[in-house]
Amino acid sequence: MWYAQHPGRRVRQLLGDGAVLLWTALWAVAAVVAHRLITLAALPTPPHTRTRIPLLGPRMNGTLHDVARAGDRLADAAPAGQAPFQALALLAAIALFTVPVGLLLALWLPRRLRWTRQAAAARELAATEDGRELLALRALVRPLDELARFSDAGPGRLAEGWREADPAVLDALADVELRRLGIAAH
Template sequence: MWYAQNPGRRTRQLIGDGAVLLWTLLWAAVALIAYRLVQLLSGPAEDVETAGRRFSSGLTTAGSTASKVPFVGGKLDAALRNVAGAGDKLADAGDNGGTAVDALAAAGSVALFLLPVGLVLALWLPRRLRWSRQAMAARELAASDDGRELLALRALLRPLDEVSHLARTADHPDTTPGSLAEGWRGGDPETLDILAEAELERLGLRTA
């Protein structure tokens, strides 16, 4: 059971659930935007990698051509290939930079989503689950006389100010917290009904 039967309580629950859903969607969108923005930083790194690869490839090709020059071709080829190695290092640096930016974008966006959403869920979800368990248990108890007696006891065990308020709002003007407790101990059907219905109403459930 996830929603109360009382219209007012159910409306508040729906509003709360909707607010949590909107909060989650909002931070999902923020995290996605942040991920895209950080990924833009990988553009220069990719340009460096591309330039390095082209530089290395061009010098390697030039070295192959220069190797055909008589007498000095081998030395020219070796020299150009050494310089081409610098291009490879530049390309590797660009590749590593792009990988680092991607990792930063992923980790940052996940953290940006989990922190605010996790905080709200940690406050909201336990309360909703607790109410759901209590409501399902109360519905089962309300189906039997012994169960209603337990519901009445739960109502009596509420804070004293709540029990006093219940006594003031009872049909009989002379009802007091003490008389409610006495009626419960004596198994008075009317008192048990008053207390059991009060517990059901507290949870937002129908009393009949």
């Protein structure tokens, strides 16, 4: 299960996943553009005309050309062979992609995988009587305001019903935990 069944949570998950994909694609494009600009700067006779890079504003375009001019200075200082300069261009492009994308993935991926594991475990637990009791206990240890938001009964009544193993209260609490995770209660 990759996405919640609750529409609100599913939309947030889809928007988050889409944002991660867009972020990754933008940095991939930036890395390719940087690689091409550095490679262009390594040419023995760089063109004298200033080409406009599509989809970038004039300010970013100027900044990237400044980077290319810095590459020109490196190329002038480089030996006649272009292999070291090509390796530098490749390393710069890889670093430009991996640093921002890696930082985002380090923050986003563990949370996304944790929800997936929790949702799968909750669905499995919901299928058994003992599992529903465990889900009910898990719901009870949530903050009281969160518990009150999902249930009509007061927290004291819910705790008492859980202690007495009232099947209706156990089911209600288990459903609260399932809804918190965005899973449809059975």
